[in-house]
Amino acid sequence: DGGITQSPKYLFRKEGQNVTLSCEQNLNHDAMYWYRQDPGQGLRLIYYSQIVNDFQKGDIAEGYSVSREKKESFPLTVTSAQKNPTAFYLCAVRDRGRIGYGYTFGSGTRLTVV
Amino acid sequence: KNEVEQSPQNLTAQEGEFITINCSYSVGISALHWLQQHPGGGIVSLFMLSSGKKKHGRLIATINIQEKHSSLHITASHPRDSAVYICAVTRETSGSRLTFGEGTQLTVNP
Numbered sequence: 001d002g003g004i005t006q007s008p009k010y011l012f013r014k015e016g017q018n019v020t021l022s023c024e025q026n027l028n029h030d031a032m033y034w035y036r037q038d039p040g041q042g043l044r045l046i047y048y049s050q051i052v053n054d055f056q057k058g059d060i061a062e063g064y065s066v067s068r069e070k071k072e073s074f075p076l077t078v079t080s081a082q083k084n085p086t087a088f089y090l091c092a093v094r095d096r097g098r099i100g101y102g103y104t105f106g107s108g109t110r111l112t113v114v
Numbered sequence: 115k116n117e118v119e120q121s122p123q124n125l126t127a128q129e130g131e132f133i134t135i136n137c138s139y140s141v142g143i144s145a146l147h148w149l150q151q152h153p154g155g156g157i158v159s160l161f162m163l164s165s166g167k168k169k170h171g172r173l174i175a176t177i178n179i180q181e182k183h184s185s186l187h188i189t190a191s192h193p194r195d196s197a198v199y200i201c202a203v204t205r206e207t208s209g210s211r212l213t214f215g216e217g218t219q220l221t222v223n224p
Contacts, residue, residue, distance in 0.1 A: 031210060041216060042116070042118070042200070042202075042213075042214035042215055042217065043200075043202075043212075043214040044214075045211060045212075048211070050210075058211075088155055090155075090157060092157075094210050102159060102162050103147065103159055103212065105149075105156060105157035105158070105159070106156065107154065107155060107156035108154075108155040108156055108157075110155065
């Protein structure tokens with residue numbers, strides 16, 4: 001995972017439940033991102049955080065919440081307000097290279113509503 | 115219309131063939147990324163480029179900034195190259211946020 005650990009790999013949620021997806025990194029990078037992937041669509045940004053104790057909404061933040069209390073951790077909570085949560089969720093970190101920003105992705109969590 | 119378009123959506127090749135995947139974008143960018151996603155879902159960054167050409171092993175990525183077009187080439191393709199290849203751009207006006215294409219599913223048969 002290049003220093004990013006996502007857990008669990010598979011998650012099943014009942015209707016009306018909140019669930020939390022974990023993303024931990026040991027790369028010492030400041031910026032972290034959560035993306036959602038649906039079949040036939042490009043990845044879409046849910047939330048991102050550029051520094052501890054700060055985060056911004058992405059393009060599809062409704063029904064999701066995040067926290068960034070530690071540099072290493074950026075958990076994503078899928079709330080009951082998210083009407084269609086079944087998807088593949090990817091966490092990523094950004095590092096600044098010579099020509100711009102590079103990204104390292106986790107292995108993902110597949111969430112299914114049952 | 116998506117800001118990042120890839121073609122083809124699906125590609126099937128025989129082992130050993132030369133493969134090209136195309137990416138066109140309609141916005142100003144600071145960098146373009148090629149990513150590889152294997153069936154398990156994890157994504158690996160292959161290239162980040164802002165001009166010219168980069169090569170890594172059997173993979174070659176090129177970009178033409180004036181034409182807003184990039185290509186990913188795979189020489190001497192192998193079944194282990196089977197994956198989804200994703201083009202993404204860092205827009206000039208969005209800081210570090212990525213905009214993704216829908217991906218190209220590549221299958222290389224032995």
